[in-house]
Amino acid sequence: MSARWTVILFLLVQPGMQSIARQKNSIGIQLVDVKPGTFNMGSNRGNEDADESPVHAVTISTGFKMSATEITNKQYEAFDPAHSKLRGQHGFSLKDDEAVVFVSYEEAVAFCAWLSRKERKPYRLPTEAEWEYACRAGSATDYNTGNELPAAYQKLQHTNRTPVPVSLQVAQTPPNAWGLYDMHGNVEEWCSDWYGAYTAGAQIDPVGRKTGMSRVTRGGSHNTPVKYLRSANRQGMLPEDKHWLTGFRIVQGALPATKAIAAEPLPANSQAVSQQKYLWKKVTEPFFDAPVxxxxxxxxxxxxxxxxxxxxxxxxxxxxxxxxxxxxxxxxxxxxxxxxxxxxxxxxxxxxxxxxxxxxxxxxxxxxxxxxxxxxxxxxxxxxxxxxxxxxxxxxxxxxxxxxxxxxxxxxxxxxxxxxxxxxxxxSLITKEGWLVQLCDADPGPRGGTAMHISKDKGAHWTTPYNLPITPLFKENSMGGLIAGIHASVVQLNDGRLLALGRNDNIKTDSVTERMPMSISNDGGATWQYEASVFPPINSGQRLVLRRLNEGPLLLISFTHTPGKPGTEGMDFTKPNGEVFKGNGMYAALSFDEGKTWPVKKLLTDGTIRQLNGGAWTGLFTMDAAHAEPKGYLAATQTPDNVIHLISSNLYYRFNLAWLEK
CATH class of the missing domain: 2.120.10.10 (Neuraminidase)
Known part of the structure; x- marks a missing residue:
């Protein structure tokens, strides 16, 4: 027996099957009657799917009509003809009868309002509860086809870094027991609810939270692991976002009059926050606190x-x-x-x-x-x-x-x-012109470079200072629109130029010796000149910090080498008494002449022997006089008291310039 006939036979015998009544509206949307009923909403899978708990009984007290398929390009463009220019973007949804994508929540709501005025009938997005009730169609399994989703329903059900185009034509697989197509996959579908945690206990016609950050989407999509297509799986999007995974279907019927649940409480990091301005006192004595x-x-x-x-x-x-x-x-x-x-x-x-x-x-x-x-x-x-x-x-x-x-x-x-x-x-940094600068990795590859984004009006509008195709453009010693290296950090020099250091895109100083690349821009980041720095390169699991200190010098915090890479172990450091030793791990370097020279290099340890856990890719390590943290993604800030606050992937360090110079 073929997979298609197996699915059809299953649908004919599954419990909860309603007689299917369909009608078409004025723009050809086929509507299916969904009768009232009660079902168990959610799942108890836990871990990554903990937001599906607790399972709770939900009664849908009033029937409604739901579109048998997702809204198509032809149907949506009867409302917004200009959307046709988005057809085929990234290779998706080109034909009339494919599910419309690149539609925001607000645009989906506007479509419903337009159709309501046109037909003098109430159209809207389904509530999250209505959507799951209609998807399940009387089933209590992971999918309305059982605990497995047959291959006939699947469209590249794995994550693709570069999305692979597939047909989004609607109604190409059998409908569920209530006559609804594509409830598992094809495209995600907007719901009307604000996303928020479930509440326990039986509920009647729930409508979600009063407010939130994301609106719920349901059903999963192409180019997505199949587990995200389950009946209970919850997804969400910022309401103004739109992309190639998400479209919508509609409901004809009044929105339930149920009172929305209160918004979720603020997280602990936003609770009991003092609004008293802090009085900073300069710290001048050298110190290095034990990392915590x-x-x-x-x-x-x-x-x-x-x-x-x-x-x-x-x-x-x-x-x-x-x-x-x-x-x-x-x-x-x-x-x-x-x-x-x-x-x-x-x-x-x-x-x-x-x-x-x-x-x-x-x-x-x-x-x-x-x-x-x-x-x-x-x-x-x-x-x-x-x-x-x-x-x-x-x-x-x-x-x-x-x-x-x-x-x-x-x-x-x-x-x-x-x-x-x-x-x-x-x-991020703010230039002396008052511009907000945000760096971003340009490409996920190891030689992808770093891109710059600039706002000249406190974040209201953003631009990039270059106009280049989306490809890695670093070439040793030549001008380009990207900073050399990923995970880069940048400072503005006193003369207005920008100086950046990054990971990878290393530059050779001879046939075997590689150095961390240094990028310098004279035109606000539009172009960059590349040269070898004096520092060893870093690699996987490592991210540097480059910033200007309150006192004026430039501060670099980086790593002596990448553990496990032969021939790169350690750097030479000098003790206060002039003795040179080989140090390994995280170090700080200071420049007092705008990056021309870096006379101070100090291993970030006070010499005390400690067993520490750097977390993430770092794990356990021993700190002592010759060994500091070997890896970690670094970030730092300096408070007005001139204390430097540094975090790696798990640990917090606190020290000052006086200690670095000691």
Whole structure:
């Protein structure tokens, strides 16, 4: 028996089957009657799918009509003819009868409002509960076809770094028991609810939260692992976002009059935040504090999505004296479970708060975080946002806070296109002209370079200082539009030029010796000249810091070598008594002449023997007089008291310029 006939036979005998009544509306949308009923919503899978719990009984008290298929290009363009220019973008959805994509939540709602006026009938997006009820069609299994989704329904059900075009033609596989097509896959579908945690207990016609950050999407899509196509799986998007994975279907019928659930409480990093301006006192005596852990795992009962891989941090100081650190938490760096967590070191405290949720868009990879205080009352948070998993096709999102991070503005897409050159790097800066500069990895490959984004109006508008195709453009010793190396860091020199250092794209000084590349721009980042720096190159699991200190010198924090790479072990360092020794791991270097020379190089250890855990790709290591942390993604800030605050992937360091010069 063929797979298609097996599916049809299953649909004919599954429980909960309703008689199918269909009608077409004025623009050819086929509508299916969905009768009232009760079902168990959610699942108890836990871990990455914990937001599907608890399972709770939901009654849909009033029937409604739902479009048998996702809205097609032809149907949507009866409302918005200009959308036709998006047909075929990235190779998707070119034909009339393919599901429409590149539609935001607001645009889907506007379509429903237009159709309601046109027909004098109420059209809208389904609630999340209505969507799952209709998808299940009486089933209680992972899919409405059982606990497996037959191959006939699947369209490249794995993550592709570069999305692979497939046909999005609707109704090409059998409908579910209630006559609805493509409820598993094809494209994701917008729902009307704000995304938020479920509440326990039986419910009637739930409509979700009063407000939130993301709107719910359901059903999964092409170019996506099949587990995201389950009936219970919850996804979400920022309402103004749009891309090639998401479209929508509609409901005819009034929105339930149920009262929305209150918005979720603020996370711990936004609670009890002091608004008192901190009085900083300059620290002049040399000091180096023993490193402490800042990634503090929350109690499992707290419901905070804390995963095994915590990495890629950012840090800033706040005017109330707090430090705020943020990083991603995930099981895999290309995982869709990824969230951004944060912690505070509150003014006067020695221990960091327990990690709490800072930023998340359900089932979207959010690689790359930056934090910055402009010293005029504004905190900036900039983050990458993927279409799905991986970290190549990112948009850039920005939030701001004027109250020390107690509350944040609505996330705004400052670079809407999901594409390369948007993987945010910690280490934003403000130039002497007042421009906000954000660096991003240009390409996920090892020789991808670093791109620059600039805002001249405090983040309201962003531009790039170059006009180059989306390809790696670094070529040794030549002019180009990208900084050499990924994960780069940049400073503005006193004469206005920009100087950057990065990882990979190394430059040889002779037939065997490689050095970290240095990039210099005389035109605000439009073009760069490349040359070898005096520093050894870094590689996997390592990210440097380059910044100007309050006192004037340039500070580089990097690593002597990449562990496991033969022939690169260690660097020579000089003790105060003039003795030279071989040191290994994280070091600081100082330049007092705008990067021409770096006379001070110091291993970041006080010589005390310690067993430490660097987390992420670093793991356990021993710190002693000749060994510092061997790996880690670094981020740093300097407070007005001139204390340097450095974080790696798991550890927090605190020291000052006087100690570096000692």
């Amino acid at each position: 852990v800042y990634v503090v795992k929350p109690d499992s009962s707290a419901g905070i999505p804390f995963y095994k891989h915590n990495h890629c941090p950012a840090i800033t100081w706040c005017p109330n004296g707090d430090l705020l650190a943020a990083w991603f938490s995930t099981n895999a760096e290309n995982g869709r479970e990824m969230v951004i967590l944060a912690s505070r070191l509150r003014a006067g405290k020695k221990s960091w708060d327990t990690a709490s949720l800072f930023f998340a868009v359900p089932d979207r990879n959010t690689t790359g975080t930056s934090l910055l205080y402009d010293q005029k009352g504004m905190l900036y948070h900039i983050n990458g946002l993927e279409v799905a998993g991986d970290w190549q096709n990112l948009a850039m999102v920005m939030r701001t806070s004027t109250n020390n991070g107690a509350t944040w503005s609505k996330p705004e897409l400052i670079a809407r296109e999901h594409t390369k050159r948007h993987q945010v790097i910690a280490g």
